[in-house]
Structure formats: C-alpha cells, structure tokens
Amino acid sequence: MDLIWNDRIAEGARGISSSAIRDLLKLTAQPEMISFAGGLPAPELFPAEEISAASEQALAEAPLASLQYGPTEGYAPLRELVAGWLRRLDLPVPPEQLLVTAGSQQGLDLLGRLLIDPGAPVAVEEPTYLGALQAWQTCRPSYLTLPVDEHGLDVGALESLLASGVRPRFLYVVSSFQNPTGTTLSPERRVRLVELAARYALPIVEDDPYGELYYEGARATPLAALDIAMHGELRHVVYLGTLSKLLAPGLRVGWIAAPRALYDRLVMLKQGMDLHTSSTAQLLAYYACRDGLLDRHIPRLRAVYRERRDAMLAALTRQLPAEVRWTRPTGGMFLWLTLPKGQDAQALLGRALERKVAFVPGQPFHPGGGGANTMRLNFSHSPPAQLAEGVTRLAEAMRSG
Numbered sequence: 001m002d003l004i005w006n007d008r009i010a011e012g013a014r015g016i017s018s019s020a021i022r023d024l025l026k027l028t029a030q031p032e033m034i035s036f037a038g039g040l041p042a043p044e045l046f047p048a049e050e051i052s053a054a055s056e057q058a059l060a061e062a063p064l065a066s067l068q069y070g071p072t073e074g075y076a077p078l079r080e081l082v083a084g085w086l087r088r089l090d091l092p093v094p095p096e097q098l099l100v101t102a103g104s105q106q107g108l109d110l111l112g113r114l115l116i117d118p119g120a121p122v123a124v125e126e127p128t129y130l131g132a133l134q135a136w137q138t139c140r141p142s143y144l145t146l147p148v149d150e151h152g153l154d155v156g157a158l159e160s161l162l163a164s165g166v167r168p169r170f171l172y173v174v175s176s177f178q179n180p181t182g183t184t185l186s187p188e189r190r191v192r193l194v195e196l197a198a199r200y201a202l203p204i205v206e207d208d209p210y211g212e213l214y215y216e217g218a219r220a221t222p223l224a225a226l227d228i229a230m231h232g233e234l235r236h237v238v239y240l241g242t243l244s245k246l247l248a249p250g251l252r253v254g255w256i257a258a259p260r261a262l263y264d265r266l267v268m269l270k271q272g273m274d275l276h277t278s279s280t281a282q283l284l285a286y287y288a289c290r291d292g293l294l295d296r297h298i299p300r301l302r303a304v305y306r307e308r309r310d311a312m313l314a315a316l317t318r319q320l321p322a323e324v325r326w327t328r329p330t331g332g333m334f335l336w337l338t339l340p341k342g343q344d345a346q347a348l349l350g351r352a353l354e355r356k357v358a359f360v361p362g363q364p365f366h367p368g369g370g371g372a373n374t375m376r377l378n379f380s381h382s383p384p385a386q387l388a389e390g391v392t393r394l395a396e397a398m399r400s401g
Contacts, residue, residue, distance in 0.1 A: 012138035034390035054288035074100025104242040104254040123168035127365035145368035152185030170203035177210040177332025180376035197236040214331035215306035311384035315391035333380040357393040
C-alpha cells in the first residue's frame, strides 16, 4: 500500500522535512523541562478575560458574521482597524491592500506560491527564519545567502550581489529583532536597502512580527514605510504582520500589506487555499482590539519581556565560559549563541535534554549550510528564576562535553 502513495507524491513535496522546532516542542512538554526552544509568548500574559468577553460580544452582536463564510480579503472592520495601526507607523496602506491571513506564516506560503518557480533565486539572511524555509520547501528555490551582523542584514553584501547582475525573485528579511539572532536592521541600513530596491527593482518581503516588542529606544521604522515615503505608495515592499506575538498565537490572525500589482493575485491564491481566514477568529480579534486593548497590553509585554531578557543575559554572563558569545537584543524574543569553532550544538542538545533544558540548534536556520556551533535561545516564555536555572543546566551540559 505504501508503494501506491509513495509513487504519487509530487516532486516538490518529496523533500519535505519536519521543523526542528516543532519536533522539539514535543519533548519540552515533559515535566521539569525548561524550554528555550519555542518562540512562545508567556501564557500567563494572554489577555484571557478580554478575549473571553470579546467572544461573547462577537457572538451576541454579530452572530452571522462570526459563524458564516466571509470574504477572502478579510472582515472589513478588522482590516480598517489594522490599517489604523499601520498609519501610526507612517505606513498608510488602504484596507483595500490588506489581506487577512491565518498568521503571517500563511502569508509566507502565499508569497512562495506566487513568486517562486523551482530553482528561482531567493535572497535571505543567513541565518534566517526557519519557518520561511519550511513554507517554501515545495517551491524549491535556490537560496542566495547574505550575512548578518550586530546591525542586521549586511546591505553591502546585497549591493555587491545586485551589482554583479544577479536578480533574486525577492529579498526576505525579518527587519526587527530577527528570528533567530535577535538583531535589528539599523536605520542607516534600512534607508540604504530601500534605495537599493528602487535602483535594482528588487522586491522585498518584510516580516515584522516582533517590531512592537522593543525594550530600548523607539520602534524601528518599517521598510514598507520608507518605501511609501519614497514612492507615495507600496511599490517594492510586501509587509507581513501578525497578532500572534501581541495578543494570542492560537487565534492565527495575521495580514499582508501588498502593492496593488500583487494584491488581487494573492487573494485568488488564498481563495483556493482556504476560502478565508476563520470568521470566528477574525471577529474575536476585532472585538478584543477595537477599544484599544493592544495599547494597554503591549506595554505590559515589553516590561515583562525586558526583565526576562535581562535575566537571561545576566545568567549567561555568570555561567558560560568566556569563549562562548551571544547577541544582546534590544527587543523581541530571542538571542543567538555561538560556541567555539569545532563544537557541535546538536551534540550539546543531547546532553542538555538529559539535564531537562532545551534549545534549538542553529544549523537548520542556515540554508547555505554551516551554523553547527550556533543555537537559538528564547527568553520570553520562562520567568526569571526558571531562566537562571535553565542557563545553569545548559552550562553543566557544556562542561560535560
């Protein structure tokens, strides 16, 4: 029977592999396991009472809209609400260019289907978001990898690539508090990147799930806002946003702000994929947020996550050997740790799991290969005392190798 189905698997699906992160999440459910592995918000911070009240209101005030099929583009009042949030970021995108998606992950899937032919070159940061690589597995792109440093994407390396005549289908970039490294593209590089996009007609897919989670300074200006400032409209940048890190990931509500040239095609692709994002989830999100819940809730997230970031950084400084290096993010949910050359994070993971602490080895985030001595650590999910204990266990695992 297996032969019947194996012979009929589409060529693009034959190389599909499971996510290293999703696989680890099964292990982290074990008792006493301290997990730095998932990109999980702190569950105790979910605004559960407000969401519960919003659910009752949505079903009482708009039962048909909550439970019936809806437009593929998304629930109109929610799109208006998102457009208002974006205007505050100097990103005046009309609701008619906003497509509500099942989280920003579905946005990545849609863009891959629309823009990537087998073998097509796609430029990405290295390391880059593992979920994007997984979303595009069946598209089978050829990745052009660009280095990342403490100021984010190396825009000079991109400029050299473009000047050589290479033309990627698009550049994918997590512009603020990058997953996995936690680094943020500097203001100067943002301007230079948008200028390069205009000079070389380079499309940019900007993924911005963490931008509101800044713990120092001010919120970074999205590349999409700079694109609009330069051209009067979105021209080179597709912007992805989500409520997963700010409200609750279980809702699966995100959005794409797309140039007019792409928007209708994205809508048609989504029609064939799922008809529309859950009406119930969309109305729940709208009713929860329409009275300013995020304005009240996000400052609390920033305060708690800042404390947790500081606790992890302090524990790493106390516990880890001097030759181990790590990033010091100014926001987001992750930091990136680099072991001395020749050490293997995957082997370290085995010893760490024996001590009931988990992390994600860095190699899967490197589409060009490499990264065997790197790892991603999440600090948003665990309270400070648990973070300190987890780092202690991690240090013991390092010493035992």
